[in-house]
Every structure is written in C-alpha cells, then in structure tokens.
Amino acid sequence: MTPYLVALWAITKRESLRFINQRSRFLAALVRPLVWLIVFAAGFRAALGLSIIPPYATYITYEVYIVPGLCGMIQLFNGMQSSLSLVYDQEMGSMRLLLTSRLPRWWLLFCKLLAGVAVSILQVYVFLAIAAAFGIVMPPLGYLYALPALVISGLMLGALGLLISSTIKQLENFAGVMNFVIFPMFFLSTALYPLWKMAESSELLRDICAVNPFTHAVELIRFALYQSFNGMSLLWVALSFVVFMAGSMIGYDPAFGMTRKRPGGKP
Template identity: 30%
Template sequence: MGGSPLRAVRIVWKRELIRFARNRLRIITSLVQPVLFLFVLGTGLSGIVVSSAHFNFRTFMFPGVIAMTILFTSIFSAISIVWDREFGFLREMLVAPVSRWSLVLGKALGGATVATIQGAIMLVLAGAVGVPYRPLLLLTMLGEMGLTAFALTSFGVLVASRIAQVESFQMVTQFIVLPMFFLSGAVFPTGDLPTWLKVLTRFDPLSYAVDPLRRAVFEYVSVPAPLARILGAGITWGSYRLPTLLEVGLVALAAVSLLGVAIWQFSRTD
C-alpha cells in the first residue's frame, strides 16, 4: 500500500466497495428492515395519525426510513475494522508506509459510498409512497444522503477504533443507534412532544439530517395545511426554526469533527 496518501485513500475506498459488491446477501438483508418500517409500520400508523386527512403517512416516513438505511449501513460498515483487528490485517495496514489519516479517510469514504448506494436503492420505492421522481429532488436527496452517510461512517470508525471484539462493537452501536433513530423524528413528528423529549431530539445529530430530507420531499408533495404544521414543523431552537442550510452545515461540521477525532484515535493505536 506504499505510495501517496491519495493512493492509499483510493485503495481502502475501493476495498470497501469490493466487499459490498461481493456480499449480495448483505445488500438484500439490509433493505428488509427499512421496507418493513415503510410499508408495515407506515401503513399501520397511517390509519391512526392521518385517518381523517387525504395524506399518505408513508410519504412522511419515507425520508426517515432512508435515514435509517444510511444510519445502520454506515455504522455497521465500521465493523470491518474490528474484524481486521481480530485477524491481524489492521496491524498490517497501520505499519504500511502511508499516513494513518489516509486509511481513516478511505474507510470513511468507502463506508459512506456504500451507505449512499443503499439509500439510493430505497429511492426506487419513492413512487410507491407518493414521492415523485423529480430529478432535482432525487439529486438533492442524494447529496444530503452522502453527507449524512459520511458523518455517520466517521462516527462508526471512531467507535470501532478503540474496540477489540465484534460482540462489543455490536452492543455499543445498538445502545447508540436505536436511540439516535427513534429520537430523530424519522417515524413521528417532533413538534408537539413533551419538553423533555423534545430536548433530547435537539441533541440527536440525526435529527439535523432527517429534517432536510423531509423538507426536500415536502416541497414536491401536497400536504394539507393542518398536517403541514404538524408533520413539517422542522427543528426549532426555542421559537427559531433552523433553515435547511444551517442544518446541513451542522451535519457537515459533525462529519469533519468526527473524522478528525477518529484520525486522532488511530494515530494513538499501537
């Protein structure tokens, strides 16, 4: 793996894509849970939440389910670091004549690419839940998905950098991932929550990724005004509703910060 740092980034990134392409079962099974959430849970909640309005609640859930796909794929893509540590391959990578930051960046970019591809596959189902196949909408969502995937993969790499066993990694990530998902507003609106729960959603970084995706969708679908105030309330700090660019900027800041800490952690790895 000797050579320039950019070459090392490309090799590690390509390794992640090859792993993903060769594991077709992983591609299929990782889509089962999002599809169940969207069509089973979404259909069940639709009759309760919007039973009196002409609106498909699965349209509301669609951005959240995409975020869930990216979340689980991004975080668990970092599990390969733990596998590599157990089987000794990670040590070989760390002693290679390349900068360690290039290895971390390549891993983060590879995991983010895989997660974005998984999310893009879910976009195929957009029409089934009332989301139009508008090129600008799809491109906007792909861009936001890619940024979110990079932030979450960087977080997964950071967690994996100090964990030696696969079982421990799975336990830690489950402890973190499920609260992140349910507090993000992926499956229910956060505007009218109790104060203590609303505060928790504001501290959840995934909330700032779900809301831009939902805003992009709501610009292209018709939502009854009473429901729009509830389902499209967005993220607020007090009485201030955060604009999309600020939310995206916060996700980008989190991505850079998490990547920096992950690089620092790997620099300390023996």
C-alpha cells in the first residue's frame, strides 16, 4: 500500500472503532431520525397534502417524503459530530499529531473527512433498513443509486464541519453551532416540506431554501433513491464542497488559520 492509503485506512479504522465504541452516539444517531419519522411524520401526515412532484410518480405519504431529508439529517449531524471531535482533538493535542505528520496536511484532513462520511453512510443504511421494516420502502435499485449521492452529500457536510472546526477555538462555543448551523440548515431546506409549500408562506423563505446547500444534498439523495438524477443539485453540492474544503484548507494552513493562536493555551 502507498503511504497515502496506509494513512487513509488507519484513520478510517480509528474513526469507525470510535463510533462503534460510543454506543450511545450510535443509538442517538438512529433514534433521532426515527423519532422524526414515526412521531413527527405521523402527526403531519394528516395536516400536509403533497402533490405529485418529481421524482415521485404517484401520490406519496408524508413519511415517504421525509425519508431523504432524514438521511440528510443523519449526515448533517454526523458532519457536525466529526467537527466536534476535531475541535476536541485540537484541545487534546492529538490533532497536532496529525498535523505534524510528513504526509501532506490536506490529505490527512481529507482522510478524516472520508472516515466521517463512511460512518455516516453506515448510519443512513441502518436507518433505511429500519424504515423499510416499518413499511416505508424505496425502489430496490434506489438503495444502490443513493450510495454515490450519499458520498457526495456526506463529503459536502463533512467539509462544512471541517471548516467550522478550523474557526472554533473551544469546545464551549459548540452549542452555537447547533443553533446557528444545524437548525437553520435543516429547517430552511426541503427536508420537511417541498419548495412550493415554502413558497405558499413566503417567497423569501423559498429563496433561502433554494440556495441552502443542504436542500440540494437532500434533493440529490431524494432523486437518487428514485433512480433519477438531479444535475442542478449535484452541481450545487459539489460547488459547496469545493468552497467549504478550500475554506478549511485555509483555516488549517499554519500561515493564516486556526493554529495561529498561542500554543498550549498558555498565558
């Protein structure tokens, strides 16, 4: 194996082991979308009428509608969770270990990112399996087509987490991320309601949703689950990934970024 792949394998293995060892995290990651699916969606089913919109060919129930959004939610939380663990690593010093390796920094950070994506995809498929057990089934091939979509959306959301971790200095600031990143991203997207539904209440809300990268991550997954391809969403997600990744590379560059603070937190 080349040195690059050796590092990739080791980092992925470590992140996966960490995830599996933290049972509560695994459980929370699964329970969260299931609560939405079973409780929230059931309540909303009656209140919300959905017309036939692509990629759906027939009327669908609300539970079916929100499944892709919940897949996106899993990845969003996972991206933020990796970001949290990066900030933790920075405080604890193990990030330094990574950054002083002789392999290029961008590659090591990218490995961290990929490892997080792998973990998030694992969670998404477990969630899809449980949803299927509740009778919320996608077309069989859709599960396969969703994989590349999940890789790209996972990368984009992971890169966002990486960017955030490069700007946050302390764990205490992390609660702010929840309020200012996760919630707006999730609620101002097509995860819970389609765009036209948003437009009914406010054009501005619709426009915000339409530029939110998370909307496009959800739509990419939604279309893929129905074996169709949403080029616009792919472009938007890919573009956001590049921007977030470039931002985090600057953030982690010693000449400008996060490391440009006093070492060791000394007075």
